[in-house]
Amino acid sequence: MQYKKTFAMVIFLIHIIFFLSFLFLIPFKLNIFFSFEIAFFSIVLVVMTSYLSYKKMIYSQAKKYQINQNLFLFSLKKIKNLPKNIKFTIPKDDLEFSTKNKIYFFATFFNLLKIFAYVILVAGFLFLNRQGMLHIISYLCGISSLLICVFIxxxxxRYESKKNY
Known part of the structure; x- marks a missing residue:
């Protein structure tokens, strides 16, 4: 990710804005604070684990295609006389997944770290509910604040990519 510092700054600013809006609208209570913070940090953990698992998958796929590309270029150098009629076929590797690829993508989506992040999200909700400290509005705002961060x-x-090109 090229803009890690920018993303961290957006998360920090939106987190502070949402929390200060709670302080101005509702008097400070410990259950509101805990609900907001547990929801926010558990959803941050879910997003970061998703990012890391997809990054790992993309790098492994890119490495696989890069090796195939080098082998293809190496085999072209050996052929000195190319035939006059060349028939190109469209590979359907990207459209139809084999069973091995389906299992790989399933395992990548449901890796242990990601499942652990979802367990923390649910465990935080259940902990707050059983302790009587769950404030639904602040819990939902904690989750939605990170979604707003991602949207921003x-x-x-998009703005930076248009500006650079």
Whole structure:
């Protein structure tokens, strides 16, 4: 990710804005604070583990295609006389997944770290509920604040990509 510092800054600013809006609208209570913070940090953990698992998958796929590309270029150098009629076929590797690829993508999506992040999200909710400290509005705002951060960051990336090209 090229803009890690920018994404961290957006997360920090939106987190502070949401929390300060709670302080101005509702008097400070410990259950509101805990609900907001547990929801926010558990959803940050879910997003970061998703990012890391997809990054790992993309790098492994890119490495696989890079090796195939080098082998293809190496085999072209050996052929000195190319035939006059060349028939190109469209490979359907990207359209139809084999069973091995389906299992690989399933394992990548449901890796242990990601499942652990979802367990923390659910365990935080259940902990707050059983302790009587769950404040639904602040819990939902904790989750939605990170979604707003991602949306703002996505707009920023689009703006930066148009500006650079």
């Amino acid at each position: 960051f996505m707009i920023y990336i």
